[in-house]
Amino acid sequence: MIPPPEDDGTPRPAPHDDTRPPASGDVPPLTIRDLTVRFAGLTALDAVSLTVEPGTVHAVIGPNGAGKSTCFNVLSGVYRATSGSVRFGPHELTGMRPHRIAELGVARIFQNLALPPRATVADSLLLGRHRLTRAGFLGAGLRLPSAAREDRVHRERVREIAAFVGIEDQLGLPAGALPYGQRKLAELARALCMEPRLLLLDEPVAGMTAAERRRTAAVIAGVREGLGISIVLVEHDMGVVMRLADTVTVLDFGRRIASGTPGDVQNDPAVVRAYLGQEAAGA
Ligand SMILES: Nc1ncnc2c1ncn2[C@@H]1O[C@H](COP(=O)(O)OP(=O)(O)OP(=O)(O)O)[C@@H](O)[C@H]1O
Known part of the structure; x- marks a missing residue:
């Protein structure tokens, strides 16, 4: 039985039962190489490479329109890559149908609510x-x-x-x-x-109250620590990104402009410029 998480603590999932595959130890790396996606002349992703190490939280951040959702859509089989490769262990995901990707243990939560309401x-x-x-x-x-x-x-x-x-x-x-x-x-x-063995979280705390954000961040941290599954996180809330991510990849206009620990990218001049550019554009 999983104990209910403390509000300020990190929840821990129960040990495996016999109806689910063991996640920890069975999680391959996700390797994205030179991923390019073009829409009628617009390059949404431009030769992006990154590796999500097993059991880590890898955040993909960047200003509006940087290509984050496009990246998720390729990972979950919704969009087709123009070129490049996405491998989950031995499996090439580009060109695979969404349900086949799900069968490999890749689960996604969407930016917008998707549960049937009734x-x-x-x-x-x-x-x-x-x-x-x-x-x-x-x-x-x-x-x-x-x-x-x-x-x-x-x-x-x-x-x-x-x-x-x-x-x-x-x-x-x-x-x-x-x-x-x-x-x-x-x-x-x-x-x-x-x-899942790989969880794709598209803005999991958007629209939440401060208490719900804290709770969700604690749950995500507990999932990573308790189950050892890999998580790719797209999130605009930098507090949540800095708290949860082991590695951060920063996109801007479809290109990878930085990658490293949260501390590294926070101080990277190219990242600061990209976000300041967004603020200036919005001002
Ligand atoms: N289906 C599509 N057809 C045409 N253009 C698209 C399509 N999907 C995304 N784009 C374009 O690709 C670029 C990247 O968009 P994307 O939604 O991936 O960015 P994002 O980083 O997720 O932005 P946000 O933070 O606002 O969600 C944008 O210029 C967008 O207009």
Whole structure:
């Protein structure tokens, strides 16, 4: 059972059960080489390279329009690369369909809310476990004892993950009835229900209150430390980036302009110029 996280502490997930693949130790590097994406004359990503080491948090930051979402869309199979390569261990992800990428253990949460609003949070989280279900449609339909047993195990795991994220009391509610911040936490929980090896987080704290931001950051830190999975984080909140990231890659106009520890990139003159340029443009 996962203990509910302390508000100011780092939550820790439970040990593995037999319905999910071991994450830690089974996480390959994500290697992006010379990734280029063009849209009708506009180069959204220009020969970007980066490596996400197993079990680390790698933040991708940059001013508006820098190419962060485009990068995520290629990683999750939504966009096709014009050229370059994205490897997750032995698998080349470019050209793969989104569901095949998901089957490799790559889970994404979106910038905008994506949970079905009328389904209960519990049902949405159970759907996240679809890839791990062995009984299949027929076994579940025939109410075989093995299917019932498996269903119980999955429901228990959903409850553990919900408690870990701090939404256990909301499991019976429709997702649409939850306040915005809790809905985003429910999305994070759904992604964790896939037992991913690589988690793509697209602005996970955008629109949240300060307390929800702290909670989400603690959950993400707990996921990294407890499960050992890799996380790619796109986030505008620099406090969250600085707290969570092991490595930061900075994009500007589709190009990688810096990469290193949070401390390194924070003081990099090219990064300061890129962000000052954005402020000047917005002024
Ligand atoms: N489907 C598309 N068709 C045409 N242009 C696109 C498409 N998707 C992104 N772009 C363009 O690619 C560039 C990079 O956009 P992208 O959304 O990746 O930036 P971003 O760093 O995620 O920005 P933000 O922080 O505002 O979300 C922008 O100029 C954008 O207009």
